[in-house]
Amino acid sequence: MNDMSTEGYTTADGRKIGGTLMEMKNITLSFGGVKAITDISFDIKEGEIRAIIGPNGAGKSSMLNVISGFYIPQQGEVWYQGAKRPQMRPYEVARQGIARTFQNIALFDGMSVLDNVMTGRLNHMTTGLFAQGLWKGKAEAEEVANREKAEKIIDFLEIQAIRKTPVARLPYGLKKRVELARALAAEPSLLLLDEPMAGMNVEEKEDMSR
Ligand SMILES: Nc1ncnc2c1ncn2[C@@H]1O[C@H](COP(=O)(O)OP(=O)(O)OP(=O)(O)O)[C@@H](O)[C@H]1O
Numbered sequence: 001m002n003d004m005s006t007e008g009y010t011t012a013d014g015r016k017i018g019g020t021l022m023e024m025k026n027i028t029l030s031f032g033g034v035k036a037i038t039d040i041s042f043d044i045k046e047g048e049i050r051a052i053i054g055p056n057g058a059g060k061s062s063m064l065n066v067i068s069g070f071y072i073p074q075q076g077e078v079w080y081q082g083a084k085r086p087q088m089r090p091y092e093v094a095r096q097g098i099a100r101t102f103q104n105i106a107l108f109d110g111m112s113v114l115d116n117v118m119t120g121r122l123n124h125m126t127t128g129l130f131a132q133g134l135w136k137g138k139a140e141a142e143e144v145a146n147r148e149k150a151e152k153i154i155d156f157l158e159i160q161a162i163r164k165t166p167v168a169r170l171p172y173g174l175k176k177r178v179e180l181a182r183a184l185a186a187e188p189s190l191l192l193l194d195e196p197m198a199g200m201n202v203e204e205k206e207d208m209s210r
């Protein structure tokens with residue numbers, strides 16, 4: 001029998017649960033004299049929800065930035081899907097299936113909600129810029145399929161009514177939801193949410209939880 005704590009198992013609907021997805025080993029990160037993270041280790045299993053808690057300045061965002069490749073720790077190792085991760089740029093980390101939201105929302109303000117969510121699909125697009133420009137054959141089929149996925153997530157998060165609205169015009173709570181939509185659109189193996197409910201009112205928090 002499998003040792004579920006290390007190997008995990010697959011559910012009837014094909015999801016893998018319980019295997020180790022990520023291991024952070026002895027991570028230390030400092031900015032000049034400021035120690036943001038000191039020798040922190042933890043792991044994340046497939047299918048698991050984990051939270052990092054701590055007061056302002058404790059290093060929560062910094063840890064998410066290390067996981068997503070925005071910050072490079074001075075010490076420690078990042079293991080992902082069973083292999084030690086070499087130093088990577090954020091776009092390379094994203095390609096490995098890690099998506100995130102930002103504490104200070106980072107959307108494309110001038111673009112519509114739908115277009116923002118579509119940017120979450122970029123790593124699933126294989127045709128080149130030229131083919132996409134011509135909008136023929138494979139490029140067309142790919143864009144249609146990706147658009148369907150984006151629309152599904154927009155429905156799921158109940159933001160259909162604002163799908164054509166430029167993000168700059170949205171209130172804070174909805175912007176947060178669009179960021180979540182973009183991250184979900186990437187169909188990540190690991191989803192990082194930095195303070196997904198900060199600054200929301202009770203109703204917005206209830207919506208988000210649901
Ligand atoms: N880019 C940076 N340059 C310099 N110092 C930084 C940088 N990012 C974070 N820090 C410092 O690292 C420490 C941890 O900050 P971090 O933002 O990770 O905390 P946090 O737990 O996310 O806090 P909050 O609850 O306010 O979001 C703080 O002292 C912060 O000032």
Ligand SMILES: [Mg+2]
Nearest residue numbers: 060061062103
């Ligand atoms: Mg933070």
